[in-house]
Amino acid sequence: MIKKCLFPVAGYGTRFLPATKSMPKEMLPIVNKPLVQYGVEESIAAGLSEVGFVTGRGKRAIGDHFDLNYELEREIAGTNKEEYLTSIREVMDKGQFSFTRQTSMKGLGDAILNGRRLIGDEPFGVVLSDDLCLTEAGEDGVLTQMVKLFKQFRCSIIAIQEVPEDQVSKFGVIAGDKIKDNLYQVTDMVEKPSVEDAPSNLAIIGRYILTPDIFEILETTSPGKNGEIQITDALLEQAKNGCVMAYKFKGRRFDCGSVEGFVAATNYVFENVYNKQ
Numbered sequence: 001m002i003k004k005c006l007f008p009v010a011g012y013g014t015r016f017l018p019a020t021k022s023m024p025k026e027m028l029p030i031v032n033k034p035l036v037q038y039g040v041e042e043s044i045a046a047g048l049s050e051v052g053f054v055t056g057r058g059k060r061a062i063g064d065h066f067d068l069n070y071e072l073e074r075e076i077a078g079t080n081k082e083e084y085l086t087s088i089r090e091v092m093d094k095g096q097f098s099f100t101r102q103t104s105m106k107g108l109g110d111a112i113l114n115g116r117r118l119i120g121d122e123p124f125g126v127v128l129s130d131d132l133c134l135t136e137a138g139e140d141g142v143l144t145q146m147v148k149l150f151k152q153f154r155c156s157i158i159a160i161q162e163v164p165e166d167q168v169s170k171f172g173v174i175a176g177d178k179i180k181d182n183l184y185q186v187t188d189m190v191e192k193p194s195v196e197d198a199p200s201n202l203a204i205i206g207r208y209i210l211t212p213d214i215f216e217i218l219e220t221t222s223p224g225k226n227g228e229i230q231i232t233d234a235l236l237e238q239a240k241n242g243c244v245m246a247y248k249f250k251g252r253r254f255d256c257g258s259v260e261g262f263v264a265a266t267n268y269v270f271e272n273v274y275n276k277q
């Protein structure tokens with residue numbers, strides 16, 4: 001089944017400057033855990049334990065985070081401080097990590113195409129770690145929900161959420177035929193449309209399961225919105241020739257690419273996760 005998941009992590013994180021001047025935005029902590037670790041935990045919980053990062057300049061801290069720090073291990077071995085490493089040790093036990101670099105920022109579609117050498121010819125997940133997706137304890141994570149759907153439909157699945165109309169221009173937006181309450185077969189997709197051009201208020205959230213033919217499509221996808229190669233455009237092509245499903249997932253999503261969303265996520269995790277451990 002699906003074993004691999006790509007994490008495009010080459011972006012600059014300009015909205016968090018100066019914090020992100022020399023530190024990857026993916027390493028900013030939500031309480032005591034870096035944002036990217038939440039996404040990797042969600043991926044591993046869904047069975048996607050082969051994690052591939054599409055990195056860029058200045059992102060080495062991400063690689064170090066998923067590797068041993070011998071000096072630290074030696075210093076705290078046998079002390080009660082070891083418990084703070086429990087979650088990352090578990091991630092390192094269960095996950096395998098690979099890295100490739102995107103040398104120029106040509107968009108999310110280009111980042112995913114760069115990940116091709118880590119994926120090969122099999123279906124795979126994509127997680128945009130800026131989108132922190134949380135579910136209640138004991139409930140399936142968002143990627144787990146999507147893997148279950150993939151088993152049923154065997155085509156690309158994208159996560160969506162209803163957003164207020166005045167927010168549509170921040171997202172890829174879909175239109176689709178409703179299959180059931182929370183599932184649509186995609187008929188149209190537009191990257192960051194104006195309110196007038198938006199085909200609905202169903203916004204794409206940063207979780208995807210993609211079939212590998214997406215790579216061939218991306219090879220010939222022209223730059224779209226903002227002059228970037230957009231995964232949204234490639235997915236529309238896939239939807240026209242075959243099938244793409246959009247799934248309104250169960251769970252809560254925080255836009256940790258914005259300061260407001262980041263603060264909301266921090267407060268939520270502090271109250272509902274960290275304090276309940």
Ligand code: G1P
Binds near residue numbers: 172232
């Ligand atoms: C990307 C996608 C967009 C999607 C969004 C979700 O945009 O291009 O379709 O709605 O992620 O977070 P970005 O926010 O990276 O510009």
